[in-house]
Amino acid sequence: MTPDSATIVALATAPAAGAVGILRLSGPAALEVARGLAPGVPVAPAPRHAYLASFVDASGAVLDEGLFLYFQAPRSFTGEDVVELHAHGSPRLLRLLLARALEDARVRPALPGEFTRRAFLHGRIDLTRAEAVADLVAADSEAAVRAAAAGLSGALAERIRSLETPLRELHADLEGVLNFPEEAEGADAEAGSRIASLRSVAEALRAEVGRGRLVRQGARVALYGPVNAGKSTLFNRLVGEARALVDDEPGTTRDALEARVEWDGLGVTLYDTAGLREAPGRVEALGIARTKELLAAVDLAVLVLPPGTSRDEAASWTREAGDTPVLAVTGKCDAMTGAGAEALVPPRVSGLTGEGVDALRTSVLARLWGGGTPSAVALVSERHADALRRTAEALGRAEVASRVSTLEVLSGEVGLALEALGEVSGTSVSDALLDTLFQRFCIGK
Numbered sequence: 001m002t003p004d005s006a007t008i009v010a011l012a013t014a015p016a017a018g019a020v021g022i023l024r025l026s027g028p029a030a031l032e033v034a035r036g037l038a039p040g041v042p043v044a045p046a047p048r049h050a051y052l053a054s055f056v057d058a059s060g061a062v063l064d065e066g067l068f069l070y071f072q073a074p075r076s077f078t079g080e081d082v083v084e085l086h087a088h089g090s091p092r093l094l095r096l097l098l099a100r101a102l103e104d105a106r107v108r109p110a111l112p113g114e115f116t117r118r119a120f121l122h123g124r125i126d127l128t129r130a131e132a133v134a135d136l137v138a139a140d141s142e143a144a145v146r147a148a149a150a151g152l153s154g155a156l157a158e159r160i161r162s163l164e165t166p167l168r169e170l171h172a173d174l175e176g177v178l179n180f181p182e183e184a185e186g187a188d189a190e191a192g193s194r195i196a197s198l199r200s201v202a203e204a205l206r207a208e209v210g211r212g213r214l215v216r217q218g219a220r221v222a223l224y225g226p227v228n229a230g231k232s233t234l235f236n237r238l239v240g241e242a243r244a245l246v247d248d249e250p251g252t253t254r255d256a257l258e259a260r261v262e263w264d265g266l267g268v269t270l271y272d273t274a275g276l277r278e279a280p281g282r283v284e285a286l287g288i289a290r291t292k293e294l295l296a297a298v299d300l301a302v303l304v305l306p307p308g309t310s311r312d313e314a315a316s317w318t319r320e321a322g323d324t325p326v327l328a329v330t331g332k333c334d335a336m337t338g339a340g341a342e343a344l345v346p347p348r349v350s351g352l353t354g355e356g357v358d359a360l361r362t363s364v365l366a367r368l369w370g371g372g373t374p375s376a377v378a379l380v381s382e383r384h385a386d387a388l389r390r391t392a393e394a395l396g397r398a399e400v401a402s403r404v405s406t407l408e409v410l411s412g413e414v415g416l417a418l419e420a421l422g423e424v425s426g427t428s429v430s431d432a433l434l435d436t437l438f439q440r441f442c443i444g445k
């Protein structure tokens with residue numbers, strides 16, 4: 001678990017031409033090695049002071065003029081000595097500087113996520129905040145940025161702590177009664193109800209994994225329905241450009257089409273699909289099979305129906321989506337007259353005129369969210385949810401034990417709950433888990 005003593009180096013900026021490119025070193029030799037590249041900087045530079053310096057090659061020839069920034073351990077991102085060289089953003093120049101740093105035997109290239117991993121190992125940030133760093137880098141919607149930023153500032157860590165602290169107290173109370181039955185008498189009173197309430201907190205947190213996934217990855221929403229209902233026209237309207245082919249011939253759309261949009265800050269991948277009908281041609285049948293596959297995979301299916309569809313017909317189209325939630329709309333509402341105008345399936349939209357489209361967007365978001373702002377979501381990941389599930393399970397067994405079993409068994413289960421919960425914040429965590437976790441980071445992070 002202790003970090004090795006190697007000094008690590010990597011580019012902290014993307015390997016593409018840009019205004020500025022940053023080479024970052026962390027570890028005991030960081031300052032000495034970096035000074036080799038920027039000999040004009042004082043032997044003991046003022047920490048956190050930006051020096052303007054020449055970066056040179058081995059023979060002393062100037063390669064660039066940039067900023068030299070020294071963070072003295074432990075006041076740095078990693079908790080170690082850190083030096084940053086802010087050069088001009090030339091990928092080739094940065095590779096030269098990187099190669100020079102690597103000539104020193106004390107230096108090796110950083111593994112993916114290793115800077116952040118060291119920050120965790122040195123206790124600068126807990127695991128939820130380290131993961132929020134990766135979430136922020138990967139965020140591709142405003143909601144994802146805001147939710148990751150909340151995680152970075154410790155929102156999830158705080159909620160985990162509010163569960164971990166009372167659980168630890170309970171465990172201490174139980175152990176106290178076990179070890180010093182005289183002195184601690186009664187400290188295990190109410191254990192059953194304390195456990196029950198902690199368990200519901202764990203379950204509530206775990207239940208946010210679905211929303212966490214929606215914010216992180218964006219929601220997947222498919223338009224589907226009978227051929228010629230106006231799906232592609234509506235898709236184009238929702239996307240804001242003419243992406244899908246539209247024609248009055250039924251069976252126009254074959255392959256499913258996708259487009260990424262952002263609604264109220266939430267990333268949404270929208271799919272247009274091949275219309276469903278009996279007895280299609282061969283290629284069209286392939287499209288229909290694909291539609292059905294996609295319907296099973298999305299978060300919400302928007303059923304687009306032609307005006308005048310009966311309630312029974314609408315119900316049978318709804319069943320095509322299987323277990324996926326369905327939002328039914330009547331399309332082409334601009335063309336409704338007479339009987340059609342009393343469509344049985346609200347709400348009504350027209351891809352052609354745009355009528356009802358804003359309302360549809362709002363309904364889609366409401367169905368995905370059921371209220372609340374996406375950005376306020378705790379980014380509970382699958383990993384967190386799994387640890388929380390094991391926490392809740394152990395607490396469930398503890399609850400039973402509090403009624404029918406010995407204090408040893410009860411305390412043992414509470415201890416197991418604590419251990420599982422510790423995987424979320426990182427208070428109990430294996431090297432193997434850290435390996436998998438930081439692998440998804442990029443190099444230099």
Ligand SMILES: Nc1nc2c(c(=O)[nH]1)N(C=O)[C@@H](CNc1ccc(C(=O)N[C@@H](CCC(=O)O)C(=O)O)cc1)CN2
Pocket residue numbers: 022071074075076077084124
């Ligand atoms: N140039 C640069 N920009 C960057 C980073 C970086 O490493 N370098 N970061 C990297 O991801 C992020 C900023 N994160 C940072 C977090 C903590 C410290 C730090 O020095 N912490 C010390 C001192 C705190 C203080 O004095 O307020 C500490 O925690 O002790 C630095 C950067 C985003 N921008």
Ligand SMILES: Nc1nc2c(ncn2[C@@H]2O[C@H](COP(=O)(O)OP(=O)(O)OP(=O)(O)O)[C@@H](O)[C@H]2O)c(=O)[nH]1
Pocket residue numbers: 226227228229230231232233234245246247248249250251252253254273274275276331332333334335349350351352353
């Ligand atoms: N009046 C009116 N016509 C529409 C509307 N939407 C689509 N149409 C027309 O209906 C026909 C079919 O439209 P599409 O958008 O291709 O329908 P689709 O559901 O994608 O059809 P398939 O891909 O064949 O399943 C075209 O002639 C469109 O111009 C609408 O809102 N109002």
Ligand SMILES: [Mg+2]
Pocket residue numbers: 231232233244245246252253272273274275
């Ligand atoms: Mg179509």
